[in-house]
Amino acid sequence: MKQLEVQIMGQSYLLGCPENGDARMLDAVNRVDMAMCRIRDAGKIKARDRIAVLAALNLAFELPERTPNGAPAPAAAPAEVNGNMAQAEHPQLATLLQRLDTALGIDGRLL
Numbered sequence: 001m002k003q004l005e006v007q008i009m010g011q012s013y014l015l016g017c018p019e020n021g022d023a024r025m026l027d028a029v030n031r032v033d034m035a036m037c038r039i040r041d042a043g044k045i046k047a048r049d050r051i052a053v054l055a056a057l058n059l060a061f062e063l064p065e066r067t068p069n070g071a072p073a074p075a076a077a078p079a080e081v082n083g084n085m086a087q088a089e090h091p092q093l094a095t096l097l098q099r100l101d102t103a104l105g106i107d108g109r110l111l
Contacts, residue, residue, distance in 0.1 A: 004029075009036045009048070035059055053100060061093065 004017045006029045017025045035055035045051055 008033045009040065009051070011048075031059060057093065057096070 001016045001018055002022075004015050004022065004025055006013050006015060006026070008029060015025065015029075032055060035058055036051050039045060039051045039054050039058075045054065
């Protein structure tokens, strides 16, 4: 396994990467960096760990769901985590965010 040095939201990381997996790893790094920067630039959340959790939730939500036969399901609307939309149109996401807030404590909320 080789190592790649990458930057995510201005911070360097040394990542393990399978042989011939450079392109996929760099694509994943780019998607994570863009998702985290988009949340940071919105200005509502400052803590890096909370930004990372929201970016992970958004990226996981965007993954195509699989049908029972293994084929990708029709694309769903991307997750836009902005309070009202999360609660009104994505009740499961709102519940998950509430559970994360409880687990992270009272030092701040994800949203």
